[in-house]
Amino acid sequence: MAAAAAAEATFAQTGPSDPQIDEFSYDDQIVRMFLWATLIWGIVGFLAGVIIAFQLAVPQLNFLPEVAFGRLRPLHTNAAIFAFAGNAIFCAVYYSTQRLCKTRMFSDTLSRLHFWGWQLIIVSAALTLPFGITQGKEYAELEWPIDLAIAVVWAGFFGVNFIGTLINRRERHLYVAIWFYIASLVTVAILHIFNNIWIPVGIVDVIKTGELSSFDNSLKSYSVYAGVQDAFMQWWYGHNAVAFFLTTPFLGLMYYFLPKAADRPVFSYKLSIVHFWSLVFIYIWAGPHHLHYTALPEWASSLGMVFSLMLWMPSWGGMINGLLTLRGAWNKVAQDPILKFFVVGVTFYGMSTFEGPMLSIKTVNSLSHYTDWTIAHVHAGTLGWNGFMTFGMVYWLAPRLFQSGRLFSEKLASLHFWIGTIGILLYVISIYTAGITQGLMWRAFDDSGALAFPKFIETVTRLMPFYWIRAIGGTMYLVASVIGVYNVFMTWRMRPPTYDVPVIRAAKLSKFYDDGPAPASRLNANVGLGHAGDRFMQAHWHRRWERLPIRFTVYVTVAVAIASLFEIIPTFLIRSNVPTIASVQPYTPLELAGRDIYIAEGCYNCHSQMVRPIFAETQRYGEYSKPGEFVYDHPFQWGSRRIGPDLHREGGLQSSFWHYAHFENPQEYQAGSVMPAYKHLINQDLNFQEIEARVHSMAMLGVPYGDAVNNSVEMAREQAAQVAQEIRDQATNYALVDDLENKKVVALIAYLQRLGTDISKPAPEDDPGVAGEGSEGGDS
């Protein structure tokens, strides 16, 4: 006590001019934990990817409903993004932030809560997605309780811990890596929260009946947004998940680990400033390019396109700063597998961020959208940029974290690099070819003026060789990663009996700081504006921001929020964006139950519900989709890929019996089909009692169900009996299941037969929105 008092007295006497030296240590244990989590989930995510790649080549691999393509594909994307890349981000942030701020993490408890909370979220994803518990929005599939957990772990544990660390720092200014971490932290939180606003069906049920809901209903939720608005929010989220989960944190990672590994200064501090702010501000606008030619209003589509184009240079700023930092170190690249990973990673970043703007050009997008081109684009980014940046970091960290003195084997690391690189190239080249092939086949006409490939299946079977090459490329990437994990494991085995925990000594930041004089203009001519511009270009003002973490965070938030609101507010407020169509009515209770099955089976992973106003497409599928047709679609199901045909005009296209037989055995009724069989829908009973709470939840969202709210179960049973009878009448010499009217398949067929049909029904009363349809030639 006395000593402490004396020390305090000394401090008081000497004052801030004599900064106190602190002794502390870095928490590397948490970094080791995130490192292992990265590697383990990486293997899981890649393995899931390899399985679904083979499922497309061999549909018989869809032998269990829990691991059929539609359910496993979301598991693959969630594992790769949130488990593999997520843990890699945390690994990078926890290692570099402590060192860049010269301080231990703000709270060891929060660090552990963050780690275990995040792993728990991943495990719950793995326990829900295969069982069809999903919101049906891509990359936001996880149901509402997991959504809440993500918000708490991300903002409450990670966010508080990270910002607390910045406040406790002993380094005056924030390095560019930290800027990117701040942008990621803030924006992911905003995106996640606003895209995941839902009504939980189970809670509605409890409030309404006073009794606990069924298991399925308890985990079920409906998006509060519908149709066009839901699509807009989803791709505002989806695109920026790419931006602020797979890009900005990895740029932060690059800015720390690449100069460390190369032992070279960063190419340009000014470029860091310019590309950081332009990237953060521009990225957030670009989401609508995922919805070109859809029912999204044209102005939003145009904004999405031009902001994507403008994004090219800000993205390349990061690539330039990465690659030019290696100036003078290229001889090392030839030797060092770590730098090889970084060089290829940054190069793939450059390629993807050139390709992204190109794909956002409307006419290019009309060819690429719904094809494998998008899948190839994404995998160049994820396997190349995210994967290789992560492995480069892991190899650099392993000997340091495990204090083994060296990596177990440089040769194995090189082997990992080469097998992985060839795997990526096989993957992307085959799938680029597949995507362009399919896109061209869809739009081709023959001399008679008819579609050259009228049978959709022709455009599927043509892709088989590419699907095989892709699966082989993916397998190589997986094998290479297993080699990497083995190498890290062996490095770990070379660790000392106890880890050395070095004591770091650094001075506390004093309360007072002088930014130094603002620079004078370097121009000679006497032009006021020119002088102001030159002073601005010297970025002294930014240097000041860099020592004010809270203010910096607020500025980033403002940049992101302004850009978002410019698009979101008009999308929701301008009524003419979604012209009402009087004949469009809500789904019946049975159709709603069928729609939930459609979502649970993950049909949207292979089938779109959006006929674009492109002539080849309306020739194939029928009238193009109108915004007013989706006003009761909570959530929207427009999809993003056509592994199978579009289904928006599916209603009435096939007989109900055909659907039944096709679900039971797709290959029998469509030779060469890659669709999984859905026998379990024929065998499983539909839980009719669950429908009531679902209809009620929809009514709460403003869907005009009227009296149907109170007798929804009765209505559903009645319609199920009708559909079952229809199927019986249509079936000849076919063994149908007993008590067909109780089965799930009936609900799904009822939904499919309803799809896209309202528009051709008579409107209840005169309505210009409908009367105008199909009268293109009226003015000619």
Added chain:
Amino acid sequence: MAHEPKLLEHEYDGIREFDNPTPGWWHALFFGIVGFSVFYLMISTGSPLYDTPIMSHDKDKLAWIKSLFGELGELEPTEATIVRYYADPADEYAGQWMPYAESLFKANCVSCHGANGEGSVGPNLTDDAFINVASVTDIYDIIQNGANAGAMPAWGNRFHPNDVVLLSSYVANMRGQNLPGLPPDGEVPAPWPTLDEIGGAAPEEFTEDEENAGAG
């Protein structure tokens, strides 16, 4: 001097930064694209220089209908028309329009009637037996309106009216190929009339060109 970049004073965990300027070509491209974007937004918002996707689609569709059906006019679903379009050897009928009808068949009919009409969920169309068909115009009615409690969907609101006539003609012509598939079902109607019976190869009087009627 210009080749030796200045190193900034600050240092973070050993990482230094050069004071290099941002590259000139980077600025040029960035501001060039920003300029283009402003221009594009002005053009694409209500300017006559820009067609929205829906406008382009409608133009394409109109051009297609004109080029494809301009010379046909509106086909009447009569026995004579249906027979003529498959039976007339003159090139502008069978030769030109049956490949088109075949494409329609492949796009829409094969999932139930089999790749070559041999039958699957729906009946075999290549044998001599038909269900509820006494004449070729009954084929037209079934395609147009559907049959058998929806087992055969109605196509009238999906196709251009000429499409239904040409498709009826194509299906009528499948009779008698007897491809191996589903066994015959239904009654055997009288043979379809020959070209001579319907009055030879001469086309009927065309109705006035109504290319847009019922499109969509």
